[in-house]
Amino acid sequence: MAMTEKLMWKVYAGALGAVTTIVAQKVVTQVWVASTGDTPPDPNDPDTPLTQALIWAVASGLGVGIAQLTMNRFVQRRWVRNFNHASPGKLRNKLDI
Template sequence: MADKGDIGWRVMAGAAAFAGGFVAKKVITLAWKKSTGKEPPTNPESPDVALTEALGWAVVMGVGMEIARLLATRAAARQWAKGTGELPSHFKTDA
């Protein structure tokens, strides 16, 4: 069974990842509009969307969301360490 610190970390990391993903989607969508001059595809799987546009959107969104998740989790881990005095257990290394 997970201890309270583990549960607290999971809640904090989940909230940070959610917030980071929300902001990232808005930023990526705005950047797409600015660079292409049109809205991003709402359904990239549709045959009506050009393959290059669908692939471009998938790559940009996938990379952007993963970067946002990574940065949000790292920031949450730093805040966790400030509050508890140590990183969550799965961040520790045996170096």
């Protein structure tokens, strides 16, 4: 049972984590477009001004990191509520140092 639960946890948390990351990136991109009227810059393009590249990097990193943190907490709570014990694995997100 422990192996099945561990596999179920990895699939559940992995799938929700992937979907959360994709959705968060789309939302951050749409917020950028709505607020600036421009598509997000490519931070690696040497023609992109440094300040604009830094603002985009910080905004997208924070947006995705906060979304992952929120989803990780949600997934952990749902697991405990459904199985009456802590999850068999630990989740990480981009905000972890």
